[in-house]
Amino acid sequence: MSRIGVDVGGTNTDAVLLEGGRVVRAVKTPTTPDVTTGITRALGLLLQGASVPGGTPRAVDAVMIGTTHFTNAVVQRRDLTPVAAIRIGLPASASLEPFVDWPADLGAIVRGEVFMLEGGHEYDGRPLMPLDTAGVRAAARRIRAAGYTSVGVAAVFSPLNPSCEDQAADILREECPGIALTLSHQLGRLGLLERENATLLNAALLDLARKTTRAFADALRASGVAAPLYLTQNDGTVTLAEVAERLPVYSFASGPTNSMRGAAFLSGRRDALVVDVGGTTTDVGSLRHGFPREANNVVEVGGVRTLFRMPDLLSLGLGGGSLVQDAPLAVGPRSVGYRLPERARVFGGDDLTATDVAVAAGLLDLGDRRRVAGLPASLVTRALARMHAMLEEGVDRMKTDARDEPLIAVGGGCCLVPERLPGVSEVVHVPHQAVANAVGAAIAQVSGEVDRVFQGLGREEAIARARRLAEEQATRAGADPATLGVVEVEDLPIAYLPGNALRVRVRVVGDIGRV
């Protein structure tokens, strides 16, 4: 099995070629504004060096691409499409309209017309009100007349019963041929406002997602690679590109997630803490059974409260490009970022960065070390101590267990991680640590997840039922059913609800099947 993993970051595009579970080649190139050029260049470099008997283009079974493109679009408020919102649930939830808690600047770009209609369900599956199909049709006609290209639909309790959203989707497709639809039950999780927010963000990103996936496919073609294309997801798994482009929010956190998965693969550890030291920030996460631990609570993206599958991450304002100041001592959060190669002292610049401190301390051999020879030894010692303290605190906050755990250090700035940390049994370094994210993309598997309330069932039976549903979902996303296994089970009894109500979340993962 031969696979290519690509990570398109804000600064660098990394690519690796994996054969039989071994990294045979890795490259790092600058990301280009049009994405395609950067990926084509990376793929060219990757394949050119690895000529095989039998000639080129070499046989590649799959290409996995991870990108921060969609999160950046939300954070930087660019490339977003205005979205019409349909909320189904009246007379419930009437006073809090879609977009109600969005930051004003983002709302001004994305917020289109809002339609609120009768329908939705109760927690126990009974209808709240019959769906107002005439209202949906009228809304659809209005949406078409106003020229919206993307619609987000959210119905009350749709994760338990998606029928209202599905019916509305059918009507919308009839009335507005070619309309892009995001239905909130596709994003799971109970919590109407947060689920709806994720739905609307997704709807606003669909156009960009299509263009981006197309650019990826073009780059593959230009490089002579004929393998199926997958996009990596927040949970460290992949989905076929044509499926993934419909749910771009599921790719929001694929950068840090891929680093963690890569760290797990390269170290052979399945349960460990991971510290990924980048140029501006350090991400701290926790691997459980080889996958990032998930955040169970609200995650804000670009100021919007959302609740869907995201890794539990702690981001620290510390990286190789972090600015270091003396008197008073300060490290980060300001950083020279991608301009490190011109601004850092070891590269002839004027800014004192964490990288300069690392070189002066002999932790790193980079640039011209004579340029930092004059740094006061006490400053180097104190700055390092401060960085270590920041990492120590971050690692401790992400730990979930009192026992010592191993820690895997990856990323371009991983030399900043000290060899000893409280609560850490050992600090593990891995080969190819600078491209761990592309490795994580290359090894990814396919997942399915279910989060539902079950009533009148025993705990075991409810979990078994959730598992079956999750397995069906994974198979649809491209998994080989024979390889599926459960990676996470969580059950939470629900206060006040009768009938032994149990909220069950099950996630299964398997290898990619034949396409």
Next chain:
Amino acid sequence: MRRNGGRIPYAPMAPPRPVSAAEIESLAIGAWILGTGGGGSPYLALLNMRALYRQGARVSLLDPLDLADDDLVAVVSNMGAPLVGQERLTDPRTVARAVEMMEEYIGRRFRAIMTVEIGGGNALQPFMAAALLDRPVVDADAMGRAFPEAQMTSFAIHDLRMYPLTLADVRDNAVIVARAASWKWMERLSRKACVEVGSIASTCKAPRTGKEVKACGILHTTSKAIRLGETVQAARRAHRDPIEAVLEAERGLLLFRGKIRDVARRTTEGFLRGTASLDGLDEFRGRGFELAFQNEFAVGWLDGAPRVTTPDLICVMDTVSGEAIGTETLRYGQRVSVLALPAPPVLLTPKGLEHVGPRAFGYDLDFQTVFA
């Protein structure tokens, strides 16, 4: 306990004072802390209040001591499962309807509206009703915190009448519980109706006279919650430790500082019960703390020995952000501080302890306040 016994009935009435949008924000923060882990997050109610204020609504706060003895006060609360409240979002019109229904039923107009529970989302319910019905909110409640059951109120402790009760659903469903033999019966009957309409409903509890509120309510808890929120906000702005600020402002006690090692939850008889174990950090390193909860935090043990029990307020806050943490959102690895805040005196009387002491929650422990 503090009562209005000595106050002359003809004291000059101060006009209700307007509550600013900023104070509503502070109230949401303070109420969440006083929720002692339960009561539900005030976030959605806060969004409603922001929208109402944007539309020009203004609510004012009435000092309970300025109520006339024969004034009539509506006591409101949201009833149901917090999870359902995450899908069927709280709406000012529903709580206003419960109040209007009660006025229709008893044939009298309410002078003002108050909450039964200052802890959690219910703190903002009377404000939502007041904004639509143009009445003031009474600066008082009947718990001084949050509790899971209807008989755990100062009104019940004082043996006040528990009926009638009106219950409004978002659809055109309404229920009036005309009589109930006891607080427990009232809880059973209204709970049944609530489950039937989808486990979420707005209720207007037994109307209270001004005299009853003054004698049996827990007074000035709304302004206390606003102050508490302001304290946290001021500390954050000044980059000071918000927990230190809360302890100072409320004469609270820091019981423990540590990291959550384990959480176990289960639902029994419709309540979220469970325990959380903490490992000590800083000055508590090497020590352990155990918390038990039934919707709200009920008992805390330090190194295996009972350290704090209800009705003393047991608040768990994020050590760094100072954010209050609910029993539903407790999770492994959180770094938290456990605080005790003083309970309203009425809850500490022998009668009060029968209703809300540790035995009322099934713990065979004698109440001993940490503030002795």
